[in-house]
Amino acid sequence: MLTDGILKFTLNRIHFKARQMMGHHGFTEDGFDDLRQELAMDVLQRLPKFKDDRGGIKIFICQVIDNRIANLVKYHEAQCRDRRRIDRSLDEEVRDEDGDSTSFGEMITEDIARAHLGCCGRSRQEQADLALDMAAMLGQLDEDDRQLCLELKVKTPLEISRQQGVRRAGIYERIGRIRRKFLQAGPHRHL
Numbered sequence: 001m002l003t004d005g006i007l008k009f010t011l012n013r014i015h016f017k018a019r020q021m022m023g024h025h026g027f028t029e030d031g032f033d034d035l036r037q038e039l040a041m042d043v044l045q046r047l048p049k050f051k052d053d054r055g056g057i058k059i060f061i062c063q064v065i066d067n068r069i070a071n072l073v074k075y076h077e078a079q080c081r082d083r084r085r086i087d088r089s090l091d092e093e094v095r096d097e098d099g100d101s102t103s104f105g106e107m108i109t110e111d112i113a114r115a116h117l118g119c120c121g122r123s124r125q126e127q128a129d130l131a132l133d134m135a136a137m138l139g140q141l142d143e144d145d146r147q148l149c150l151e152l153k154v155k156t157p158l159e160i161s162r163q164q165g166v167r168r169a170g171i172y173e174r175i176g177r178i179r180r181k182f183l184q185a186g187p188h189r190h191l
Helices: 004-021 029-049 057-076 110-116 124-139 143-152 157-164 168-185
Strands: 093-095 101-103
Touching: 004 029, 004 057, 029 057, 124 143, 124 168, 143 157, 143 168, 157 168
Parallel strands: none
Antiparallel strands: 093 101
């Protein structure tokens, strides 16, 4: 399947695309040979899937290389690995609020770490305050509305309307009424 001409085309294309990536998306000259090898391995693994009735071999090879590069870029720029987000080492010595020397990693609280990872944008205290406020507001609702709020934690309005045998618009009207009651009660600081 791989004639000398196709092999030469493949190696040239891999070299060209790997060279294009240097200095972009976290790819460095140190990783140039690794990237070329990664692309070559992907082409070799996918070559048995080539069907000549769907297009030429060169188009197939170019598509395989382009797709692999796109996936590698996505991998490199995923939030947890994005080199642009790292601006200092966790071991770097910094001054705390008292002026004492400590490592940057020691300054990161659990709330900051959770917010940075996207786990929760609220501190533990804010979460506790919100839970207390929500419990107080739920206590002010009639039993049907309170039950609807509890069901909305695990079901969609459509699922609730089907389960209760009522129109979905009726469920949304109740949700709107409950929302207005909550806003009148003043939980604006949690929004």
